[in-house]
Amino acid sequence: MITEYRTFLNPKKVYLPLTDVDSKIAKVLVEKEDRVLVGQIIAYKYNGQIKTPILSTVSGTVVGFADKIDRYSKNVDHIIIENDMLNETTELKNYRKLGAKSQPRNFVHNVTTYEGIISTAQVRNKLRDLGIDKVAVDGLYTPLKFSATTKHIVINAIFTNEPFISTDYETIIHHAEAIADGICLLGIAASTESLTVIVDKFMPAEALEELGKAIVDKNIDLVTIDVKRVKAWDYKVIKKLVKKDLSFNLLDDGVVYTTINAALMTHNAIRKGLPVTSRQVAITGDGLNINAVYDVRIGTPFTDLVNDLEGYHEVENMNLHIGSFLSGIQLDSDDFSITQTIDTINVSEYREVEEDVCIKCGDCNDICPAGILPQNIMDAELRNVNLRIVDLDTHLCVECGLCTYVCPSKINVLEWVRRAKRRVG
């Protein structure tokens, strides 16, 4: 249970991974002992021709480089910056709304401001320059990548994790205006009018009211769903928009699907010129003494947060899970640092679940949002019949994990479907 909201914005050191799952090559622009500022580009990472900047999230001195695991459990090079707590920024450029007044707080800065109507290209460039386009978390969420085929922007205001952890409504209440503006800016970037926000039926009235006030007359659609019933709502909402089966990568369907947090970051980037220096992370699980939602500086080592939460419980075996409860990944060590792509971390006691035989109840078939038949796919995979696996449209699986979630025999159905997918794909 999340009991607190906390901030952790001043770690002693930040560890920033130089590469990630897509961009495997990095070019470092700074050297040891260099002084860097918040928002300064310290390296570029490359995915083929695509170049993504890595920005410093604190001001301070580069103290070295180290091999560490990242949040995907891969060993990658990290740059280590010692925080001087001064929060000095590089020159920030922002685009202010006519007549609006906005000042980035907490930072020592010099800002260049452009006023007036902002163009699609300006937003896109800005997001790319500040490295915000890579802000996707796991699951169905997409990066903030826009192209001519982008038709819909969908923002999820509810769950970082269906349906167990809800977003912190504090953020929504305090930043409703900024979020709404961020959503509009995303709309400009995609040059689309189709903006949809998904909210929970049982959201606290205050949050809903603030959000409602902010998005009224901005031409944003509000879709209410009932998170008490687990059924891949986001998939259904998006499917209604695009009117066809969804691809594994929503970008292919012309959909940019992201969170309230990303909308807020977009606002900060465009209006305040700020790079992503911090993000909301929910840290939960019975393995920790305190559960909290953090506003945490990117690059903070997870162990710092654990200390701040007064450490682990004395439990023999624990597991550490990042991302969606149904489909995230698990690490065998806590020696990683927070990146922009982490939204939840769960540390809980390791519980072995005993698998029973499949009783062919069909619950997994019923829940599958993609409308495929995971039980039958599992069966085909067990019997090695490739033709049938193809026949059953296995490629439509979006790896949401709901089939495993509902299985009364506790079979990891998703693993079987994945295996089948790999076999034929």
Place this chain on the structure above:
Amino acid sequence: MKFKTKKPPIVMNSQSTFKRLYTLHFSLLFISIAAIIIKAYTIVPEGVIYNELDQSFKVFLMLITGAFVSVIIELFYSLSEGNTSKFNSYKGFVEPINTGLLIALLLPTVTPIYVLILAVVVGVYAGKIVFGGYGYYIFNPVLVGVIFANLSFSSQLVVTGTPLMMLKEALHGGTFTLTNMTELFVGNYEALAIGSTSVILLTFVFVYLCIARVIDLRISGIFLLTVLVMSFGIGYINFYVPGNFSGVFGYTLINMISGLTLFAAVFLISEPVSSPTSRETKMIYAVVVAVLMMLVRILGAETEGIVFAVLFGNMITPFINRTVKRSNSKTLLKTSISLVIIVLFLSVFFGFILQGSLSDIFASIGGALL
């Protein structure tokens, strides 16, 4: 700090296979006890030497034997496999007892105990263990046992005077009057199976199991609905006297509440392992079973068609499973519409067959061909 890893998800819902088995177990015990009590009040046929209490004891004996034999076989099998850890707690006994009880509940009171034992042995061994145990069999083991008993020992299992039999006679020219409705609902009558009589209890269990998600309403519900529609159609064609619906209603009602219709809906057809797995195939399966049952009821030599019908349904389950590839709204719509049309058509068709007019037509065609 080191962590153990496993594959996500890290949360599961609260449903569990064992919980479902257990709920079923509970319902079966409930029905069994009810059967024993009801039998103590059922009037014995004339000309037999035992009395009501003897009958009640017989039922008790049958149920105990069924459960016991089933457990013994599974135990022996585990021993031969060298792994009896499953029987360390009551957990391991639930599933075998369920099977044993069901077989006993599906046989008539007159069944000699040795027939019952044989039925359980065949059902559990040939129907379940040979395939690899719970979760792997193709045919519902209960029905394998029951059909074995019915076919091999038909002379020992003769029951007369069940409502369905009277109905069948009525269809062939005899007279039929609905006697005592209350008795019919409580279950105080001679039937082909000891557990199948009390409509009230079965309805109660049906609702309970649906809520507990042990049985799938899409199978059982559609099955009942199909039986309802078809028997109404057939009744309408055969028993309709202008201005008087009582014959039609009587026919429909008897078909719905007597025989094994309800018992099958609760315990037999939505047994998950031997039934299909997706929404659409479940619907097809339910309709196939219902249609076959009605067919046997009106044309077959047997009065009760459900055992054959469900076994046939089990047999074609792998096939039906293969027919549906996606489970989206389009498939659902297509399936439902075709099923509705088929059911309506068949009820009219069966109705006319019964009336004899179609057989005349067939006869004349046959004559022309000869």
